[in-house]
Amino acid sequence: MDLRELHVLHWRGAHVACATVPESRAGLDVFLIDTCQRRVALLRGSEHAEQAQAEFPADGVLESFEGNEAYAFLLRFACGLESKLVAETEIFGQIKVAWRQFSERGSPLARQLSPWMQLLFQDAKGIRAQYLGRLGSASYGSQVRRLLAAPESDGAEIAAPTLGPTLLIGAGQLAQSVAPWLTGTELWLWNRTIVRAQELARELAKRAEKPVRVIEGGVDAELAAWRAADNVVVCVPGDPAHDAARIAAWRGGAGTDGGARRGRIVHLGLGADGIAPWSGLPELVSLGSLFDMLRSQSELRARQLQRAHHACREKAVLRNLGAGCSQSHSWEDLAAFYSL
Numbered sequence: 626m627d628l629r630e631l632h633v634l635h636w637r638g639a640h641v642a643c644a645t646v647p648e649s650r651a652g653l654d655v656f657l658i659d660t661c662q663r664r665v666a667l668l669r670g671s672e673h674a675e676q677a678q679a680e681f682p683a684d685g686v687l688e689s690f691e692g693n694e695a696y697a698f699l700l701r702f703a704c705g706l707e708s709k710l711v712a713e714t715e716i717f718g719q720i721k722v723a724w725r726q727f728s729e730r731g732s733p734l735a736r737q738l739s740p741w742m743q744l745l746f747q748d749a750k751g752i753r754a755q756y757l758g759r760l761g762s763a764s765y766g767s768q769v770r771r772l773l774a775a776p777e778s779d780g781a782e783i784a785a786p787t788l789g790p791t792l793l794i795g796a797g798q799l800a801q802s803v804a805p806w807l808t809g810t811e812l813w814l815w816n817r818t819i820v821r822a823q824e825l826a827r828e829l830a831k832r833a834e835k836p837v838r839v840i841e842g843g844v845d846a847e848l849a850a851w852r853a854a855d856n857v858v859v860c861v862p863g864d865p866a867h868d869a870a871r872i873a874a875w876r877g878g879a880g881t882d883g884g885a886r887r888g889r890i891v892h893l894g895l896g897a898d899g900i901a902p903w904s905g906l907p908e909l910v911s912l913g914s915l916f917d918m919l920r921s922q923s924e925l926r927a928r929q930l931q932r933a934h935h936a937c938r939e940k941a942v943l944r945n946l947g948a949g950c951s952q953s954h955s956w957e958d959l960a961a962f963y964s965l
Contacts, residue, residue, distance in 0.1 A: 766806030789855030852878035
């Protein structure tokens with residue numbers, strides 16, 4: 626498969642991502658990558674692009690890329706440069722898991738894409754190491770850890786860590802990426818589908834870092850956990866029918882030492898602090914305010930990200946010159962970079 630035949634469709638928007646790589650509803654041989662922020666489709670050629678649009682939600686803007694522009698987009702995607710949390714690290718692993726699931730199906734497209742996917746992983750690792758490695762932790766989990774005033778992984782402590790349990794609401798992709806970063810004496814998991822929470826608990830137990838307990842017993846048990854936990858991290862969308870009870874339970878609780886509450890609620894399902902009934906809760910940090918904090922990046926960080934974007938375009942042009950080409954060797958090669 627020539628790189629010029631690579632066609633990518635991209636839809637950006639919040640939605641509930643599939644737990645496994647989706648099958649094409651139209652019966653197309655297409656590689657679909659699904660996350661909570663976007664859906665991406667990889668095809669060979671553009672003849673089925675219009676038919677592939679049926680794989681995407683009807684709302685929002687659908688972007689289309691071909692050839693080296695498609696490869697450059699995939700590099701930005703894999704490096705976290707397309708994410709709201711710029712340079713986040715979880716997306717690379719999500720793409721690798723999606724590719725493993727798709728390649729196991731053994732379709733013609735999987736065999737044709739395989740060399741390019743291996744190059745994509747190689748190039749993304751190189752760009753991250755060269756341009757993004759010194760940006761610090763760039764993951765939802767690392768940011769939540771900072772917000773909960775926990776010690777950093779390198780040993781530098783921001784503040785004294787919370788001693789009591791942390792309650793995690795949800796068990797989807799976002800919760801799975803955040804859970805390993807959460808601190809406290811114990812991690813409590815609650816999810817509407819208890820089987821999903823149990824699966825996550827088993828995965829976390831393999832790391833043996835802290836006790837993990839699944840909260841069983843439905844809504845009443847969840848509210849009791851809200852009253853008892855020191856911190857709560859919410860990885861599900863806002864629920865108007867249930868959020869008021871959650872807030873009341875939080876306000877009715879006390880610290881683990883019997884004194885005033887000192888923890889926080891980090892709600893990654895809210896776009897802004899002012900969404901009722903959460904507005905006015907001083908302990909709340911929403912996903913929107915998390916993004917606001919990250920926007921205040923240093924000039925050095927901005928330059929590093931700009932260089933990483935340029936490196937993605939450069940790598941795409943080089944790969945378009947040949948799969949084995951990783952640096953320019955001739956005047957003809959160098960001429961290709963005048964458009965960068």
